[in-house]
Amino acid sequence: MKELKDYVTAIPDFPKEGILFRDITTVIEDPKGFKLAIDGLVDMIGNIDFDLVVGSESRGFVFGAPVAYKMKKGFVLVRKKGKLPRETISESYDLEYGSATLEMHTDSIKKGQKIVIVDDLIATGGTTAAVVKMVERLGGKVVKICFVMELAGLEGRKALKGYDVDSLIIYEGK
Numbered sequence: 001m002k003e004l005k006d007y008v009t010a011i012p013d014f015p016k017e018g019i020l021f022r023d024i025t026t027v028i029e030d031p032k033g034f035k036l037a038i039d040g041l042v043d044m045i046g047n048i049d050f051d052l053v054v055g056s057e058s059r060g061f062v063f064g065a066p067v068a069y070k071m072k073k074g075f076v077l078v079r080k081k082g083k084l085p086r087e088t089i090s091e092s093y094d095l096e097y098g099s100a101t102l103e104m105h106t107d108s109i110k111k112g113q114k115i116v117i118v119d120d121l122i123a124t125g126g127t128t129a130a131v132v133k134m135v136e137r138l139g140g141k142v143v144k145i146c147f148v149m150e151l152a153g154l155e156g157r158k159a160l161k162g163y164d165v166d167s168l169i170i171y172e173g174k
Contacts, residue, residue, distance in 0.1 A: 111139030125159030
């Protein structure tokens with residue numbers, strides 16, 4: 001029987017020479033791979049007491065929404081700046097080449113709610129650290145952070161120190 005990592009396609013020299021890109025789209029495209037990912041994330045969360053799943057654009061939506069559905073929880077969208085229609089809070093963070101800003105509706109999380117964050121990948125941890133900051137500014141408490149894949153060589157867990165972080169697949173390199 002295939003394991004989740006068997007559905008990930010490795011593409012050498014993308015986006016530049018020397019990089020081994022881990023393509024998660026092949027997990028999503030295959031019903032068995034996608035089921036393994038969603039079931040694995042649900043199992044990772046287990047019996048943790050929480051209120052909402054939060055996922056960031058765009059693959060956080062792909063994995064977070066079905067997890068929320070399966071666990072009978074609501075789902076909160078975190079989007080790129082300017083994409084949400086109501087009042088928002090924002091958080092900027094650094095990328096490899098530049099910076100980005102994420103936003104969340106100010107009324108999406110109530111004070112005291114327990115939050116699980118779900119995303120496809122942890123690399124440097126910057127995106128998820130920005131999400132954590134917004135959740136906490138709205139009064140939420142992050143009780144678990146789940147990823148499908150982790151590039152351990154980029155040390156993203158350092159940006160999330162003090163939080164319960166898990167990944168279904170861990171690649172030692174970058």
